[in-house]
Amino acid sequence: MSRLIFSLFxxxxxxxxxxxxxxxxxxxxxxxxxxxxxxxxxxxxxxVTNIATxxxxxxxxxxxxxxxxxxTYAKDGYFSEPIKPYGxxxxxxxxxxxxxxxxxxTKLIEFVNFIENIVVDNYRKLDIPQKLLERIQLADTTxxxxxxxxxxPDISQTSGSEPAIRFSKNVVPSGTPEKAEASDQPPASHLxxxxxxxxxPSGTPEKAEASDQPPASHLxxxxxxSAALSGTPGKTGASDQPAITTRHRSxxxxxxKTKMGAMVRSLLFPGLGQFYANQRIWGxxxxxxxxxxxxxxxxxxxxxxxxxDDYNDYHTSYANATDPTLIAQYKTQAQNSxxxxxxxxxxxxxxxxxxxxxWIANVVHAYMxxxxxxxxxxxxxxxxxxxxxxxxxxKLSISISLD
Amino acid sequence: MKHITxxxxxxxxxxxxxxxxxxxxxxxxxxxxxxxxxxxxxxFFPDEININTKEIFTVSVYALDVQNVAGAYxxxxxxxxxxxxxAINPGxxxxxLQDPLYFxxxxxxxxxxxxxxxxxxxxxxxxxxxxFFSIMFAASESGVSxxxxxxxxxxxxxxxxxxxxxxxxxxxVNAH
Numbered sequence: 001m002s003r004l005i006f007s008l009f010x011x012x013x014x015x016x017x018x019x020x021x022x023x024x025x026x027x028x029x030x031x032x033x034x035x036x037x038x039x040x041x042x043x044x045x046x047x048v049t050n051i052a053t054x055x056x057x058x059x060x061x062x063x064x065x066x067x068x069x070x071x072t073y074a075k076d077g078y079f080s081e082p083i084k085p086y087g088x089x090x091x092x093x094x095x096x097x098x099x100x101x102x103x104x105x106t107k108l109i110e111f112v113n114f115i116e117n118i119v120v121d122n123y124r125k126l127d128i129p130q131k132l133l134e135r136i137q138l139a140d141t142t143x144x145x146x147x148x149x150x151x152x153p154d155i156s157q158t159s160g161s162e163p164a165i166r167f168s169k170n171v172v173p174s175g176t177p178e179k180a181e182a183s184d185q186p187p188a189s190h191l192x193x194x195x196x197x198x199x200x201p202s203g204t205p206e207k208a209e210a211s212d213q214p215p216a217s218h219l220x221x222x223x224x225x226s227a228a229l230s231g232t233p234g235k236t237g238a239s240d241q242p243a244i245t246t247r248h249r250s251x252x253x254x255x256x257k258t259k260m261g262a263m264v265r266s267l268l269f270p271g272l273g274q275f276y277a278n279q280r281i282w283g284x285x286x287x288x289x290x291x292x293x294x295x296x297x298x299x300x301x302x303x304x305x306x307x308x309d310d311y312n313d314y315h316t317s318y319a320n321a322t323d324p325t326l327i328a329q330y331k332t333q334a335q336n337s338x339x340x341x342x343x344x345x346x347x348x349x350x351x352x353x354x355x356x357x358x359w360i361a362n363v364v365h366a367y368m369x370x371x372x373x374x375x376x377x378x379x380x381x382x383x384x385x386x387x388x389x390x391x392x393x394x395k396l397s398i399s400i401s402l403d
Numbered sequence: 404m405k406h407i408t409x410x411x412x413x414x415x416x417x418x419x420x421x422x423x424x425x426x427x428x429x430x431x432x433x434x435x436x437x438x439x440x441x442x443x444x445x446x447f448f449p450d451e452i453n454i455n456t457k458e459i460f461t462v463s464v465y466a467l468d469v470q471n472v473a474g475a476y477x478x479x480x481x482x483x484x485x486x487x488x489x490a491i492n493p494g495x496x497x498x499x500l501q502d503p504l505y506f507x508x509x510x511x512x513x514x515x516x517x518x519x520x521x522x523x524x525x526x527x528x529x530x531x532x533x534x535f536f537s538i539m540f541a542a543s544e545s546g547v548s549x550x551x552x553x554x555x556x557x558x559x560x561x562x563x564x565x566x567x568x569x570x571x572x573x574x575x576v577n578a579h
Contacts, residue, residue, distance in 0.1 A: 321428065324432070
C-alpha cells in the first residue's frame with residue numbers, strides 16, 4: 001500500500017512538474033519593449049495556455065508544465081513570430097529562450113489607414129445620409145477602442161492617423177491633452193482629399209502650431225479647415241466645440257476663358273473670339289461680314305484682271321496700229337479698259353479697307369464681349385462646407401460677393 | 404494660319420498696281436501733239452527699235468496728217484558706224500493703180516535722200532497719214548543710234564507748191 005501511495009505521489013509529482021522558462025523579446029526600433037505576449041500553447045493536452053508578458057526591457061519569465069509547447073511572440077501592430085526553428089519545444093528543465101525581435105506592421109497600417117481615409121472622405125463628399133455617416137463614425141470610434149484590431153497601430157505612436165478625429169471631429173478628449181494634440185495631426189497622405197486644419201485653442205499655442213501641419217499630398221480636392229477652439233486648454237466640451245468649416249474648391253480643369261483669348265481668336269479669324277465667348281450670333285455675323293467683304297474683294301479682283309487684260313490687248317493693238325482710224329479706236333478701247341482697271345482697283349482697295357476695319361472691329365468686339373476674368377473656370381467656387389460639432393451634421397453654404 | 408494667309412492674299416490682291424496709261428504711238432496725232440510735235444509731220448514708225456546686233460529691222464517713213472501731197476523729198480540721217488543700210492522699198496501712201504515713182508541716193512555718208520511722186524488714177528494727190536518708204540537696216544554695232552530727218556525735206560502739192568512740214572519725228576535704235 002505504501003509503495004502504491006509512493007508510486008502515485010511520484011507519478012503525480014512527475015506529471016505536474018513545472019519548469020521556469022525565460023528570455024528576451026524586443027520590439028524593433030523601440031526602446032520600450034513591454035507588452036509583448038509570449039504564448040505557450042500545449043501541443044498535446046488541450047487548450048491550457050500560458051502567456052508571459054515582457055517588461056520594458058523585454059524580459060519575460062513564466063512557469064510552465066513540462067510539456068511540448070508551440071510558442072508564439074505577439075503584439076498588436078507587430079508581426080507575430082513563432083519560436084524557431086521548429087515552432088515547438090519540449091520543456092523538461094528550466095530553459096532560457098533565444099531573444100526574438102518583432103517587426104512593426106508600418107506599411108500595412110499605413111495602407112489600411114490610407115484606404116480607410118479614402119472611403120470615409122468619399123462618403124462625406126457624396127453626402128450620404130447622416131445615419132449611415134454616423135454608423136461609419138461609430139464603427140471608426142469602436143475600432144479605436146478595440147485592442148485586437150490588427151491593423152490599428154499603437155495609439156501612442158499613431159494616434160495622429162485616426163480617421164474619426166482627423167476628418168469629422170475636432171475632438172480633444174478631456175484630460176488627455178497629449179492625445180488631443182496628436183489627434184490634430186493630419187494624415188500622412190490622401191489620394192482624393194486634403195484637409196488642412198487650423199486649430200487655435202486658447203492658451204495652447206503649441207498645439208495650434210502642431211495642428212497647422214499640412215497634409216503630405218493631395219490630388220483632386222482640397223479642404224481647408226479652421227477651428228478656433230475656446231475654453232479650457234486641453235479640455236473641450238461638446239458645447240465648446242465650434243463648427244469646423246471646410247471650403248471646397250472645384251477640381252474641374254476647364255480652360256480659362258479670358259478677354260485676351262477671345263481677342264486673339266478673333267484676330268486669327270473673325271467671329272472666332274465671339275464663339276469662344278459664347279456669342280454665337282455675333283460670331284456668325286462677323287464671319288458673314290468678313291466673307292461678304294472678302295467676296296467683294298475677289299469679285300473686284302476678277303474685274304480688275306479682266307479689265308487689265310483688255311487694256312493690255314488694246315494697248316498692244318494701239319501701239320502696232322498705223323491706220324489713224326484703228327489707232328483712235330484702239331486708243332479709245334484701251335482708255336475705257338484702263339478706266340475699268342482703275343475702277344476695279346479702287347473698289348478692291350475700298351473693300352480691302354472695309355474688310356480690315358471689319359476685322360479690327362471684330363477683334364475689339366471680341367475683347368468687349370469676351371469673358372471676364374472674374375468668372376473664369378479657374379476661380380474658386382464660393383462653396384462653404386461646414387461640420388457642426390453640436391448637431392453632428394454637415395452644412396453647405398454658398399456666398400457671392402456683391403462688390 | 405490658313406485664314407491669315409488668305410487675308411494677306413486678299414490684301415495683296417487689293418494692292419495690285421494699276422498699269423500706267425501710256426499712249427505713244429508716233430502716228431497718234433493726239434499723242435504727238437502732247438509731245439509738242441505739230442502736224443503735218445514726218446515721222447518714223449516705229450520710232451523706237453530694240454534689236455540685237457546683226458539683226459535686221461525695218462522702219463517706215465510716214466507723213467502724218469498731210470493734205471494734198473503729190474510729191475516728197477525726204478532726207479534722212481543715220482549713224483553709219485552702227486547701222487548698215489540694206490534696202491529701201493516704196494510705201495503705201497502713194498500706192499494706187501500705178502506704182503509711185505521713187506528713187507534714192509545713198510553715198511555711204513550716213514545720209515539717205517529719197518524722192519517720190521504720186522501718180523493717181525482718179526486724183527493727183529493724197530491726204531492724211533501714210534508711209535512713203537520702208538527702209539531696211541542692220542545693226543552693225545551695239546549701241547544707241549538715231550534716225551533723223553533733215554529740215555530740208557519737202558512736201559509738195561500737185562501744183563508743186565511746198566507744204567509746210569511743222570514737225571519731224573525721230574527714230575531711236577537700241578542695238579544690244
